Structure formats: C-alpha cells, structure tokens
Amino acid sequence: MGSPPICEGTLLGFWVFLLFSVVGVVECADCSESHIKASQAFSGLGVTIDCKLANGEFKTRAVGDVSNEGKFKVSLPEEMVKDGYELKEECFAQLHSASAAPCPDAQSGLEASKIVLKAKSIGKKNVFGPSQI
Structure with a gap:
C-alpha cells in the first residue's frame, strides 16, 4: 500500500460568499x-488564497486546512472585498502539501484557480468561483 503521496489532489471548485469565505473540495x-x-491523501493538506501584487509577486492573504473528506473553508479579510462583490486584487486558490510547499496543478494551471465573480445576489450571497469551471 505504501505511504500517502506528499502532495496529492486537485482543486475541484470553490466559491466566495458574501461572508468573505472561500469554500471548496479537493x-x-x-x-x-x-x-x-x-483521508490519507488529504491529511496535512492546506489551501492558501494568494493575491498578485502590483510588482508581480504574490502575497498570501488567507490560509485554511483541508479536512479528511477533502473539504476546505478559508476566511478572507473583509478589506479584500470592494462593495461586497469585487475582489480588490487578482487572487488564486493554491493547494499546499503537509510541508507547506505549493502543489503543482498539472491539469489546469494557475488561471483555472483564479477567483472571479460568477453571480450576484443569489440567496443574498454573491458567488465567486474558479475562472475556468
């Protein structure tokens, strides 16, 4: 059976609600x-919300854990959201290994994990999701 992979998983989807959280499944x-x-593969995995700065570098704005079921919820700082529905920066969800190293996403790349507005005011929640899903 062997040991579990160090960095196994793919972000399937995520949404940012008006409560300023990103939730999703790996x-x-x-x-x-x-x-x-x-549950072994997800053990120790985490998710960060990394945003691109004006100089092209990335800064981690929020961090969360992946549960044994592969679910995650990452709370965003309120100051990241403008007018309740627009992110002030270009942000991406990034999966991390137990050692905190970013996991490569060979299937879809960085642009697929970009957080964009999907719909306004659905059940009093503005829905954000990955740009390519």
Missing part, C-alpha cells in the same frame, strides 16, 4: 488506483 485523482484512502 479531489484525489488516483487514490483508488493506488489503493490509498482519500
């Missing part, structure tokens, strides 16, 4: 083929 693409329990 998928283990080859856990069943490798005979690894998903």
Whole structure:
C-alpha cells in the first residue's frame, strides 16, 4: 500500500460568499488506483488564497486546512472585498502539501484557480468561483 503521496489532489471548485469565505473540495485523482484512502491523501493538506501584487509577486492573504473528506473553508479579510462583490486584487486558490510547499496543478494551471465573480445576489450571497469551471 505504501505511504500517502506528499502532495496529492486537485482543486475541484470553490466559491466566495458574501461572508468573505472561500469554500471548496479537493479531489484525489488516483487514490483508488493506488489503493490509498482519500483521508490519507488529504491529511496535512492546506489551501492558501494568494493575491498578485502590483510588482508581480504574490502575497498570501488567507490560509485554511483541508479536512479528511477533502473539504476546505478559508476566511478572507473583509478589506479584500470592494462593495461586497469585487475582489480588490487578482487572487488564486493554491493547494499546499503537509510541508507547506505549493502543489503543482498539472491539469489546469494557475488561471483555472483564479477567483472571479460568477453571480450576484443569489440567496443574498454573491458567488465567486474558479475562472475556468
């Protein structure tokens, strides 16, 4: 069976609600083929919300953990959101290994994890999601 992968998973989707949180799910693409329990693959994984600064560098604005079921919720600082529905910076969700190293996303790349407005005022919540889902 072996040890669980160091950085296994793919961000499936996430949403930012008016409560200024990013929530989502991580998928283990080859856990069943490798005979690894998903809970082992998700153990120690985390998610950061990284935003691009004017000089092109990235700054981590928020951090959260991935549960054994692959779910996560990351609270955003209120000052990141303008008028309740617009992010003030270009931000991305990034999966991290237990050692805090960023996980590569070979399937869809950085642009797929960019947080964008999907719909305004659905059930009193503005919905944000990945740009390519």
